[in-house]
Amino acid sequence: MKETTRRTLLTGSVAAGAALVAAPSLAAAPAAGRQAPGIYRSKIGSYELTALYDGTWFRKIDDGFVRNASGAEVNKALADAFLKPGIVPTSFTALLVNTGSKLVLIDAGTGGQLGPDTGALPGALAAAGVEPNAIDAILISHFHPDHINGIKDKDGKKVFANAEILVPAPEWAYWMDDARLSAASDAMRPQFLNARRIFRDIAGEVKRFELGKEIAPGITPVSAYGHTPGHTGFAVASGNQSLLVLGDTTNHPWLFARHPQWQGSFDIDGAMAVETRRRMLDRAAADKMLVQGYHFPFPALGYIVKTASGYDVVPVMWQPL
């Protein structure tokens, strides 16, 4: 079957005779040509975690990407991570938590709307054997498009038909405020409009939560304001184990954990974002907590180590469940 397909492809692009001559020197298995689904399972207490890779946005950056660092400094940080200059490969990894009684998705992915290499979450979920209809709740850290767009498909239909959607109350208040929309800069306006596109017609189904109270079994929202006004992390606890979900507290760790003082252009309140980042990373380092960072390299789970100048992330080692 595979060889036939291959030959058909070849005869489509070159003369049939040449293809038949070339065929015997081809490997029996054609190259796959695309990445495998990104699925990584682990446990905390009795909860099963599944990291779901949604893709990578190859974000082209200019000198304004970090407000208080030069393009050269950012490129140096990229080079230290063996990444190309001028491009921040920003990956997206949502986290599925099976508490035994609830199936909870933390952040909903890009919906494929951040370039050709994004939108892998539904495929990863399918490969993990989970039906979108089985998701009981979606917890949203904040209203940036790469966290909420996956709630709907390209036709505007809800992807997770049975899921209750829970969002931070101050985040809702900020992005749904018509006065703020009117006053928004050209750069910010699309984000206001996008939040409305996702939430307006399902507003009645969206539950707005406050900090400090459990919103799903063992899951409590934690203040992480700064990146956006209502940006929220989550503490997940089961048995005597726990996980701190950082959301966008720290974007690419090779940039923003190593240089915690950097204010990203995407941080609405840069100074507060830095303060929040230091507070959360200090806590994670001191308590040797497992953390999840939405933009950390897949599987986006690791530990924080304090260094002389900032923090390092020690990624979890791929292990059996």
Added chain:
Amino acid sequence: MKETTRRTLLTGSVAAGAALVAAPSLAAAPAAGRQAPGIYRSKIGSYELTALYDGTWFRKIDDGFVRNASGAEVNKALADAFLKPGIVPTSFTALLVNTGSKLVLIDAGTGGQLGPDTGALPGALAAAGVEPNAIDAILISHFHPDHINGIKDKDGKKVFANAEILVPAPEWAYWMDDARLSAASDAMRPQFLNARRIFRDIAGEVKRFELGKEIAPGITPVSAYGHTPGHTGFAVASGNQSLLVLGDTTNHPWLFARHPQWQGSFDIDGAMAVETRRRMLDRAAADKMLVQGYHFPFPALGYIVKTASGYDVVPVMWQPL
């Protein structure tokens, strides 16, 4: 379907009535209960690489695990990696190289013979859509069981029926030497016998290669003697890109890259193993080479950075192909 299955399971273990009462409080999707297949694709030049996770051996260690470091020093290195004391989680990742004309497997996995969490390679290969029969060649770095046992299944049948098997000539000479078997210590004897179990009845099909000459398209064996007498790395080149396959030059990087002077109890010539390790890691660091380490955490690909006291591994960031 899933709910039916779940209820059936429940009624199997508790009274039917109780199960019906309990059912509504369960998450709709049951926990998967096992790790997802470990498959990671990347490219060098026109070659497609597929890292295939075979599993992890939770190796209990004692003071003798590193000949020239105490158990306390090893435990400190494990703690720095957020791993438990007294256990080195030793993972196994084979590398499949599709050169376009050949499908080449570098090392063959454990065959599931290093504990319950090993032997995942055939499943990973299937999930990657590759038939075992499609493999054209298997390159063996050395004759330790975790690298050669996957050549055969539990019934002694060849797993990769059409693959040519290529092994380092000095490795063959060492392990197949009857005089050495007779003189072997009790600890070493099983390794001699295991090598014979794998290779004896297929000896005519096994090709023994020397260093420095291409043995598959773009793949050249590189001296890495020390871990075993014929232990061999591989340089893989396509276009202007290359990869250095380290084999077992560096076992768990948090232990042996960070502490390159450590002589593992599994290194037959500890001093030579250290010399080889430093030479290969120095080269990789100086040339910013992509490296693959059989016992590096999956996907077992990364870059080497020289530090004040040793080396660090910067794992590749999970990206689209």
